[in-house]
Amino acid sequence: MSAQLKDVIIKPDAPSSLLLDKHADYIAAYGSKKDDYVSKSVSSSVLVQGKMDTINVDKAVEFVLSCMNFDGGFGCRPGSESHAGQIYCCTGFLSLTGQLHQLNADLLGWWLCERQLPSGGLNGRPEKLPDVCYSWWVLASLKIIGRIHWIDKAKLRRFILACQDEETGGFADRPGDMVDPFHTLFGVAGLSLLGDEQIKAVNPVLCMPEDVLQRIGLQPDLLS
């Protein structure tokens, strides 16, 4: 009796190169279909950045730190289990408020690099399946805390590329599933963080192109 490792198998015929043009077509066509639900995501952190003085930053920091767990990660509320999505929000927040030194970067970095499974993909917490969106939540968190080199980049890249749909364009959560804009965004952003030269550099804290942030003079803290 033992725990079976949850993971996916990447088939030999899975996509192995970046189908950039196909993805561009997919996104461009997305809003035009009648029964699709078009969502607009607002980057709340940019909003906060412009109006930082309207919130009690000290209290907010105190609350976020109260969500830190035994493994160095963060959950939804104080006492909640660590989860990569929450970790991303909290590390991003701590970066924006200049409080990254409050993290235990070595411990959290270890928990994050243990998200990588044999397939090369990343999961969101122990014993869960890999999902391309975690290529963003986990990877960006690692970048913010200066430990992105702790995962195997080549294997992750291979996993992300395998999540592409060669016919329709776009990325799915895992190889073979149906694509959607959410996973497409994070697949592309993840590849950018991994250093793909065909994609613009993306800022890990705000998930926006670096050149946009340079233009408005925003440079959130990152640990080295």
Next chain:
Amino acid sequence: KEREKKLQIYVAARDACFTKRKDGVFDDEALQLTQQLLSSNPDFATLWNYRREILLHLETVRNQDEVQKIYEAELSFLESCLKVNPKSYGSWHHRGWVSARLPRPDWARELSLCDRCLSLDDRNFHCWDYRRMVVKMSGVPVKQELDFTDRLIGSNFSNYSSWHYRSTLLPLLHPQAPDTPSQCGNPPPSASPQTHFHRVCEEQLLKEYELVQNAFFTDPNDQSAWFYYRWLLGRAERDEMISCVYVSREEERVAVAFSRPVNAQSVGVEWQSVHPHFKNSPVWICSLPPGTISDVANEHNLTVHWTEKHSHRDCALYTGRSESWCRDTATDLELFRSELSVEKTSVLQSELQSVRQLQELEPLNKWCLLTIILLMRALDPLGYEKETLAHFQTLKDVDSMRSAYYSDLCSKFMIENTILKMEYAEVRVFSISDRKLTTLCHLDQLLLVTHINLSSNQLQQLPPQFAMLQCLEVRIGTLFFLLFFINLNSEISTLADLQPLASCPKLKRLDLRGNPITQTTNAEAELAGLLPSVTDLLL
């Protein structure tokens, strides 16, 4: 065709809801419509909001018994929603809201719902969070919840959530009093949510080791137990305090090192962080007014006051002396290893033996290897150094995806050992060569170091924190630290990699032999430009 029809009904109902809400209508039809829609789409947050508005309105026009019935019906509706989708944020949030407003809540039933839900999926964090709320609202004893985790851990493999919950419960029930590490049974700490920062008293800790060991011996691939074990082997956060005060007569400066990064910017006497970008740093520098301490015939007693923490540190600068310091050593503080009682030592030694036996049976299990290393660090960092290095090499072969992590962790441990050796020898030379160092850390412990030897390693650049070995007073442009000599044989390949050294005007000798940068054309001239004070450049 059928899909089209369903969509039409859905859209019609949705539009009707929005219209009603806009018109401020809170009638039965609204309840029915929202129920219909939320049954098929419980993630439609706006509709839950509207439903709550309707219920709040009903509270004002019905008596308490009727309200009780309405909310009980709501709980029933929610249960059917959760059966279909047990992971909807909307459903769980609404249930929490309803339970809190119910005139006569039945917390036992809510707890039992959680039990059932967790028996189907004990990783459902929505349910765990709801359970924690129920426990808090109804005052369920911590001991009872601890027993609950016992049952779950005993019967399930995928139990990270249970171990996590345990990590929050144990320090509440069995806290380690801050000043007396071995005493048990003291009153629980104040209601700080960061209870894991409060450690567990030793008696319970030793029992917990046994519990966890049973888990990973039953299933060595159950990673939750290994994660939790690492936490048990860890130690409390250091208190915030001044760990070192250094005075230089010649430079007329004081450097202060804190146990954790702090923001020491203040009015009056001006303090500077050594880190070029971060507001929070463990090391701060203060320039004294010229002439204050420059006369070597005088003795000076300096006191650094840390007003925020109501603490201070003294440092006496004697006649004839050009420098002075006052410091807690890493050995004094047992900075790099556990606090060990005789009992704990004995337990950890037997754990080490057991895990070693397990490792022989499971040579490819990386958790065993890592845990052996952590146990050795806890017991005797210097004594086990050779074995530690050997285990790291095996670890990198067995778990190659994370070899960069293991290299950095090994580097950290070797740096810790070097600091310990340096302190035992009472010298100010930090020498660590041929250890495949990939990262530098604990630089705040190297405030007093005069000589550094980092040859034959794998460092690719010097981190900005390197400035903690010197005073980076960019504005005044003067050096603080006595950094005379650096020997760097690593993988320094560009001028940018050496940037931190530009702030060391006292640097006279730099040995870069064996680094790729020596191969670049015009290297000598460029280096002379970057480091004008260096008279002795070896390439």
